[in-house]
Amino acid sequence: MKENIHPIDQIFQQAEERFREMPPDSLWNRLSDELDAQDAAANRPALKTWPRLALAACFLLASLLLADTPIRFFGSGSAITNTATTNTATTITQAPAIRPRTTSLQPDASLAFIAPALPLAIRLAAAPPAVDLPAPKMPRLATIQDTSQPVQIMSRFNDLVARRRRAFSLTPFLSYDWAGYRLDRESAAMGGAGAASPQELGEREKMESSYSAGILVGWQGKGNWGLKSGLIYSHISIAIAPQEIFASKDAYGKTGYRFNTSTGYAFLQPSFGPSPAPGDSLHATESQHNIQVLSLPFQISRRFGKKKWSLVPAAGIAANIITRASVKTELAENTRMESVTFSRLEGIRKIYASAVADLTLQYAVNEKLSLSLIPSLRYALQPSTKNNIVKTYPYSSGIGAGLTYKF
Amino acid sequence: METPGILTETLDNIIQGCLAGERSAQFRLYHLYAAKMMGVCLWYARNREEAEEILQDGFMKVFRYLHTFSGSGSLEGWIRKIMVNAALLRYRNKSTQLYVVTEFNADLHDSVSEADFLQRYDERELISLVQQLPPACRMVFNLHVFEGYTHQEISGALGISKGTSKSNLADARKMLQAALSIKKNKALP
Numbered sequence: 001m002k003e004n005i006h007p008i009d010q011i012f013q014q015a016e017e018r019f020r021e022m023p024p025d026s027l028w029n030r031l032s033d034e035l036d037a038q039d040a041a042a043n044r045p046a047l048k049t050w051p052r053l054a055l056a057a058c059f060l061l062a063s064l065l066l067a068d069t070p071i072r073f074f075g076s077g078s079a080i081t082n083t084a085t086t087n088t089a090t091t092i093t094q095a096p097a098i099r100p101r102t103t104s105l106q107p108d109a110s111l112a113f114i115a116p117a118l119p120l121a122i123r124l125a126a127a128p129p130a131v132d133l134p135a136p137k138m139p140r141l142a143t144i145q146d147t148s149q150p151v152q153i154m155s156r157f158n159d160l161v162a163r164r165r166r167a168f169s170l171t172p173f174l175s176y177d178w179a180g181y182r183l184d185r186e187s188a189a190m191g192g193a194g195a196a197s198p199q200e201l202g203e204r205e206k207m208e209s210s211y212s213a214g215i216l217v218g219w220q221g222k223g224n225w226g227l228k229s230g231l232i233y234s235h236i237s238i239a240i241a242p243q244e245i246f247a248s249k250d251a252y253g254k255t256g257y258r259f260n261t262s263t264g265y266a267f268l269q270p271s272f273g274p275s276p277a278p279g280d281s282l283h284a285t286e287s288q289h290n291i292q293v294l295s296l297p298f299q300i301s302r303r304f305g306k307k308k309w310s311l312v313p314a315a316g317i318a319a320n321i322i323t324r325a326s327v328k329t330e331l332a333e334n335t336r337m338e339s340v341t342f343s344r345l346e347g348i349r350k351i352y353a354s355a356v357a358d359l360t361l362q363y364a365v366n367e368k369l370s371l372s373l374i375p376s377l378r379y380a381l382q383p384s385t386k387n388n389i390v391k392t393y394p395y396s397s398g399i400g401a402g403l404t405y406k407f
Numbered sequence: 408m409e410t411p412g413i414l415t416e417t418l419d420n421i422i423q424g425c426l427a428g429e430r431s432a433q434f435r436l437y438h439l440y441a442a443k444m445m446g447v448c449l450w451y452a453r454n455r456e457e458a459e460e461i462l463q464d465g466f467m468k469v470f471r472y473l474h475t476f477s478g479s480g481s482l483e484g485w486i487r488k489i490m491v492n493a494a495l496l497r498y499r500n501k502s503t504q505l506y507v508v509t510e511f512n513a514d515l516h517d518s519v520s521e522a523d524f525l526q527r528y529d530e531r532e533l534i535s536l537v538q539q540l541p542p543a544c545r546m547v548f549n550l551h552v553f554e555g556y557t558h559q560e561i562s563g564a565l566g567i568s569k570g571t572s573k574s575n576l577a578d579a580r581k582m583l584q585a586a587l588s589i590k591k592n593k594a595l596p
Contacts, residue, residue: 008580009552011587012533016450016553019530020442027459028437031466032430038471039428 169218171372173402177210179236184391198390205262208237224303228314232295240287247276257282261289262392263325264345272336287329294321297356310362318356322348347388354380374400425473444490449534450549451494465490536586540579547572548579
């Protein structure tokens with residue numbers, strides 16, 4: 001303490017040394033918002049990686065969608081397994097070899113979606129100005145006040161930030177789906193002899209239980225807006241009523257019994273009986289058709305809510321990849337019967353786009369974990385078939401549940 | 408109560424967390440010093456709202472420039488410097504206030520014995536008295552009394568002459584002295 005200090009100065013100095021007053025909670029909230037804004041501005045150069053990746057993915061998706069190449073998806077090994085129920089020796093010829101790829105690109109006139117353009121706003125963080133502070137003449141207290149309450153501090157912090165948004169989140173989920181499709185006629189000539197109309201095809205197939213499972217990645221930006229992507233696996237089951245299938249020539253001139261589905265078709269040649277002639281028919285019993293699809297959604301979301309409850313609608317597009325489409329059936333002629341399972345279908349579009357929307361209801365269990373209820377809708381923007389007797393536009397609605405973890 | 412060794416280690420962890428941009432560490436640092444610094448800002452501000460703004464500006468600068476803290480001297484002292492500079496910056500932007508020189512009222516200039524002033528005053532009352540000072544007097548008084556600035560340093564910080572600094576300090580003391588006398592007289596039966 002200075003000697004000969006003025007009495008007035010002494011009073012105020014003593015008061016200043018004693019006095020403390022905690023500011024209101026709202027001040028920390030304002031400070032935190034300003035820090036968030038500062039961090040966002042400083043990190044913007046790094047964030048450009050994500051928009052670039054998303055843009056690259058959209059361009060890739062667009063180029064794949066525009067490509068006019070037949071499917072070459074199910075590998076070169078035998079795709080047909082047979083269980084013979086007759087006494088005769090069974091030999092099954094392979095399905096028609098895959099047609100060679102075409103190299104020309106033919107834009108699909110029915111393509112309805114346009115890859116969204118993602119704006120890239122890059123700002124360089126301003127370098128902090130140099131700070132030139134005058135040295136103090138009277139060093140202040142070197143001790144730390146009020147540090148014996150870490151539990152209260154963290155509890156207070158947890159209360160204050162309980163409602164703060166965290167940037168990234170991960171949501172593994174499981175969903176029960178109601179799948180369906182819309183059929184449009186492509187070309188009667190492609191169906192071969194006795195080809196069914198879209199209406200007959202649709203009436204013959206009955207959607208069974210379907211489900212989806214996957215993981216969604218969310219990024220929450222400023223102002224409650226965010227982006228969502230992820231990877232979703234869907235399994236769709238379709239029961240096909242018994243039908244007559246007719247023989248016709250395939251693209252290589254070989255004759256086989258054409259089995260049509262809403263997803264694609266295949267030429268079958270049972271082991272029993274002579275090689276069919278065009279127009280011959282066989283009876284196919286009730287069949288089971290399973291489809292597996294991998295979806296990559298890109299959605300924009302908006303968060304609404306307060307306290308523990310949030311509603312997050314999201315909409316966007318998804319790229320859907322049919323990874324496997326198989327049919328199990330039994331072919332019968334008079335007393336002869338043969339079980340056939342085939343998974344190489346022709347007339348499938350490798351990747352098709354669909355519009356996706358969901359409305360996630362979230363309940364925050366704690367700062368990081370939330371329970372999510374995810375009703376969703378998907379509707380194909382493109383047919384999942386190509387060069388088939390029908391144009392198939394799959395759609396589905398689902399109700400899913402998941403656990404969201406926020407980083 | 409933690410020992411100084413544990414305190415240092417805890418503070419180091421907090422500082423490291425703040426440098427890493429962890430919001431929880433920033434909150435802990437804020438919570439450690441907010442009460443004291445709010446008091447500092449109240450002395451420099453005209454009112455509570457302005458004090459909160461100075462405090463917010465100050466802490467933003469603390470988090471932004473924490474990497475420049477060399478560790479020599481106390482962190483509290485370093486943060487206090489930033490708060491004072493935040494207050495100074497706010498007042499430099501209102502330059503017309505810095506050159507107000509009040510009239511000296513000889514009637515109020517009564518010599519008061521030291522003993523009369525050694526009684527304890529409520530801090531908030533004293534803050535209120537300082538806040539009511541003209542801005543120039545308030546800044547000079549605070550810098551001299553709380554920060555230990557010489558008039559030479561005050562003149563450099565505020566952009567005024569040494570004479571104006573001395574005059575403002577004298578005026579501030581007299582006004583505060585008069586206000587305290589009034590309070591004391593009112594309190595007497």
